[in-house]
Amino acid sequence: MQTVGNPDNPAVVLVHGLGDEASTIWESSIERLKDDYFVVTFDLPGFGQSSKSNELYSPLNYAKFIHYITQTYVKKPFHLVGHSMGGAIALKYTSMYPSDVESLVLVDAAGILHRSEYNNFLVQNGVNAFFDEQNGLIQGLQTQKVTSFIDKIAEKIDRKMSLDMEVVLSSEDLRATILGGSPYSIAAVALVEENFNGIPQKINARTTIIWGETDTIAPVETGYVLHKLMPNASLKILPHTGHVPMVSHEETFLNLLEAHLVNQDGIVRPTVPLNAPNYSATIRDIDGRVYTGRIGNMSIINSQKIIIKDAVVEELAIINSDVKIINSTIKSTKSVVLSAQNAKVFIVASDISGRIKLQNTKLHLLGITMDTFGKPIEALSTSMVFYSLCQINNKLIHGKEILGLH
Incomplete structure (x- = not known):
């Protein structure tokens, strides 16, 4: 663990x-x-210079670990900044511990979407990308065992099957057998297994979400979803x-971070047009x-x-x-x-009032609020629907379903 700066200054905790x-x-x-700040950083257990063993x-x-660190060394509310998996941990x-967090910065937070959606994204972008971040940020992690494991998850999803990874994660023997006891593999799988449904809406801390538009590790759609669901987020x-703006675009990232810490820009919420001219169109080819x-x-x-x-x-x-909407x-x-x-339709961070009718379609709903009378989604032939952090007729839904089977 490392602390830098005057402990009397505002505290910033950085999670990798x-x-x-x-x-x-x-x-x-x-x-x-x-x-200007009291900065606290550390290697999460299983990474960097910390101990590495077959743990969950x-x-x-990780949130409990950070709580111990901050209660010991910070002892006051702090600005919490998390990148990638660290962004998901910061959200958790x-x-x-809402009273601990003065403000929150989420940078290309990974693993927030439902596991099925995230695996679809990884398959589309190449499963190896998750374990081979740009600029060589992860070295030595790209092993045949890990790649094969992720391939098998995607394969099982495609066959409408599900591997109960909760059982694997909770067993030391299974973590050793299936995941090789590797902290990297365990942390990655535990991340995509975590259910964040209902969490963003409850976080009132002032939040800045920073995202690389061409991120192939954590889809930028996650940023739109978090922005919609978190009431005090920009x-x-x-x-x-890409995925690591603090390295690839260092000055831009640092300027955004500093602006957030002094609340320079305030909170900017998503908007849709109210007074724009109305038009209709047929889009073909x-x-x-x-x-x-x-x-x-x-x-x-x-x-x-x-x-x-x-x-x-x-x-x-x-x-x-x-x-994509x-x-x-x-x-x-x-x-x-x-x-x-x-x-193939993606609806992201949007509101729907009415019903949806599908035929032989894959529908991906990410951060959707939907209100309608009767059955919200009807399938006339077999279709797949993937839900991530959705609220359908006031019910939280996070998962996938096959519709139209006879």
């Missing part, structure tokens, strides 16, 4: 993510903050930036286009990488297309507000 570098990833942050390295246990910590998305504003009726046919963002939509039909509202006087056929 996966990687042998551990707390050394914060070197530039410490250098920038040391004159879970967000819960704040939910457990979101800063860094263009052309289009690739890679963004639509915003107030949309009446929109049909999207045979199109790929279509993004609807910061919009209010009345009715939407998606056929043979790949569509971000920070939007779908609301109509009609009972069915969205229909999708032979499609």
Whole structure:
């Protein structure tokens, strides 16, 4: 553990993510903050210079470890900053010890989405990316055993099966047999197994969410979800930036961190257009286009990488297309507000008032609030629905289901 600066100054606690570098990833942050803050860093158990053994390295246990450290060395409310796995741990910590946290910074927080959604993301981006962060931040972790293990998880999800990793994590023998007793593997699996459903909404600490737009380790959609759900959060998305902005874009990151610590920008909440002109459109055979504003009726046919963002939509039909809807509202006087056929649809950090009808579609709902009468989602043929941190008719839902099986 390391403390730098005057203990009488405001305290900043920095929590690292996966990687042998551990707390050394914060070197530039410490250098920038040391004159004005009391900075506390440490290697989480299982990483860096700390002990490494076959233990349950879970967000819960890490939060308890940080509580012991801060009660011993800080002894007052502090600014909590977490990166990657450390961001998830910081979120867990704040939910457990809210009076300890003066403010919160989440940097490319990993593992917040439901396990099925996160594994889909890893498969799409290459499962090895999770264990081979950019610029060589994780060395020696890319082993055949770990890669094979993650491949098997994704394979089981695809076959509509589920491996009970809670049993594996709770058993020393199974951790040794299946995960090789590796702190890296145990921590990674415990992270994606953690259920954060309902936690962000309860955190009232002033929060800045910082995210690399091109992150292939933790999807930027997680940032949008956290921004929507956390009542006192602002979101800063860094263009052309990956998973480790404090290394790849050091000055930009440090300026954002300093601005947060002095509350320079206040809290900026997500907004959707209220007075923009209303338009309707049929999108056919289009690739890679963004639509915003107030949309009446929109049909999207045979199109790929279509993004609807910061919009209010009345009715939407998606056929043979790949569509992502971000920070939007779908609301109509009609009972069915969205229909999708032979499609892949992501709805992120958005509100839906009405029903959804699916045919042979994969629907990914991330941080969605949905209110409707009757059955919210109907499938006319087999479709998959993935829920992460969703609230459907006032019920929290976090999981996956297959609809339309006969």
